[in-house]
Amino acid sequence: MDYKVQPATSLQGTLQLPADKSISHRAAMFAALHEGTSVITNFSEAADPHSTLDCLRRLGVEIEEQSGHTIKVEGVGRDGMKTPSTDLDCGNSGTTMRLLSGIITGSGLSARLTGDESLSNRTMRRIIEPLRRMGAHIDAREDDFAPLSISRSAALKPLHFPLPIASAQLKSCVLLAGLFGEKPTEVVETLPSRDHTERLLSLSIVKEGEKKIIRSSRQDPVPQQSYRVPNDFSAAAFWLVAGAIHPDASIRLPKVGLNPSRTGALEILKQMGTDIEITNNHNAGAEPVADIRVKSSRLRPVTITEEIVPNCIDEIPILAIAMLFADGVSKVSGAEELRHKETDRLHALAEMLSAAGAEFEEYADGLKIAGDPDFIPDGAAFKSFHDHRIAMAAAVMGLMGEEPSTVLDGDSTAISYPNFWTDLSMLTN
Incomplete structure (x- = not known):
């Protein structure tokens, strides 16, 4: 129109x-990984975060949409998600696809992530490479584009990952996969990018000169996500x-x-x-x-x-x-x-x-x-x-x-x- x-x-x-869309995406995902109920108010009504909600539901997470742009998420914890019976349709949302790819890799589930025409023509190579190093099997069109078929048979491998570019989505993808590991995964950031993930998850951060090292592992509790976006x-x-x-x-x-x-x-x-x-x-x-x-x-x-x-x-x-x-x-x-x-x-x-x-x-x-x-x-x-x-x-x-x-x-x-x-x-x- x-x-x-x-x-x-x-x-x-x-x-x-x-x-805020970036925070709404993360609030819903992290609430799903929390063991308990989270009530998130002022959740975004835009299409992209609702693609995230739809995907989480297909992974077995119970989400109730209440009045006033409020959602109630019954968190299933790191080990409570279920293998989806259908594709995870990410719509137009690159955040949904990239962050969920980290969660799917970490959880060891098998899933196929799809998107609309626009999303299907946006590069995913940046997340494919580190996730494979962590043990994921990933099939992608031209080894770069969605749909992404992700599975993992071996144990999750910890990763020391200097970020090649300043990208909050790439950083978050790797850290979310690392949340499922017995040993810490480290993301090394030299140029700053959005820090919502490390803030909302209260992850360990160590500064060494111009570098910021962010760590995630199974030892990091996933906090309740009850707040106003x-x-x-x-x-x-x-x-x-x-x-x-x-x-x-x-x-x-x-x-x-x-x-x-x-x-x-x-x-x-x-x-x-x-x-x-x-x-x-x-x-x-x-x-x-x-x-x-x-x-x-x-x-x-x-x-x-x-x-x-x-x-x-x-x-x-x-x-x-x-x-x-x-x-x-x-x-x-x-x-x-x-x-x-x-x-x-x-x-x-x-x-x-x-x-x-x-x-x-x-x-x-x-x-x-x-x-x-x-x-x-x-x-x-x-x-x-x-x-x-x-x-x-x-x-x-x-x-x-x-x-x-x-x-x-x-x-x-x-x-x-x-x-x-x-x-x-x-x-x-």
């Missing part, structure tokens, strides 16, 4: 953002940029997760001069949470390098829109990973910027954008490439035009933000 975006005269209001910072980022670039904006975003391994975009926007106020700091379970207010700002250009990218990888599409309205030239480098998301996001951004009439250059691993605080994007039909983050970035940019624009296949926003278009309408009315 296509959505028309009208130019906005002002952006004012308070938004109740969707729950924070609101999604990645969703907040779209409104932070919208508020910053619009000349008449004041947007309040309560109860947003501010995990330091997720908020690189917040620091980048502050560096650009965004008028941001943070109040009501508190914790929800193991995660820091706060209220955020953003107001109209005069933005400076910024350079995002390889070292920063892992902490803002999902926000780069909307940060590119902030750069478009900054006073000078901004650059992104070291972001080649964006070419392997739901779509090639660097190419998708280049298509969007070109359609808007922007001045930019596309590189193999990034972009250079000539910003202008007075830039007026052309009214155009912007391709979303069925990618939720591209669709939302195009919508935010469209608010700044003089003529209406259209986001093609804008319903893709439901993947992470089901109420995006309703919230956009609320802010502009």
Whole structure:
């Protein structure tokens, strides 16, 4: 479905953002591995975490969905999952497939993990190699792509695994397999990535200079997962940029997760001069949470390098829109990973910027954008490439035009933000 975006005269209001998807996935999986009942409130209503719930049910986990986006999970412990009688359909969710692959390997069950067309064309080689070293038998299309058929006949082998890239999904996959081992598995991280897994599981972490060594084994108890999932910072980022670039904006975003391994975009926007106020700091379970207010700002250009990218990888599409309205030239480098998301996001951004009439250059691993605080994007039909983050970035940019624009296949926003278009309408009315 296509959505028309009208130019906005002002952006004012308070938004109740969707729950954090990354935490929702993990909360459900870890609750299943806990021996006992967990009640998780504010569980994400997006499609991806519900693919995780469906897969867990096929593994014999009893999950009750209650009112108010609350789920009750009857944990079966590490040894209580059952061999599924049907495929584990991960839908469009790479998090579901990669993290469950670790759990399946560790548990010793046999299972076949499938996904939709998009997920079936995203690389799984990064998790296949370490899981095989831990003793898994894995059959994959072209030895890289789903469906993945996973089994294990020999004892689980502990693994010392230096992360080849900064990837929370790869890290989590290996650590979850390691949870089933008698001897510790170690993941060595040199570039930081999201740390929800080690936080929510209270795993052992040792720092050696620039390295962080995270260990998991059967000796690590899986904690109960009863807490409120924070609101999604990645969703907040779209409104932070919208508020910053619009000349008449004041947007309040309560109860947003501010995990330091997720908020690189917040620091980048502050560096650009965004008028941001943070109040009501508190914790929800193991995660820091706060209220955020953003107001109209005069933005400076910024350079995002390889070292920063892992902490803002999902926000780069909307940060590119902030750069478009900054006073000078901004650059992104070291972001080649964006070419392997739901779509090639660097190419998708280049298509969007070109359609808007922007001045930019596309590189193999990034972009250079000539910003202008007075830039007026052309009214155009912007391709979303069925990618939720591209669709939302195009919508935010469209608010700044003089003529209406259209986001093609804008319903893709439901993947992470089901109420995006309703919230956009609320802010502009």
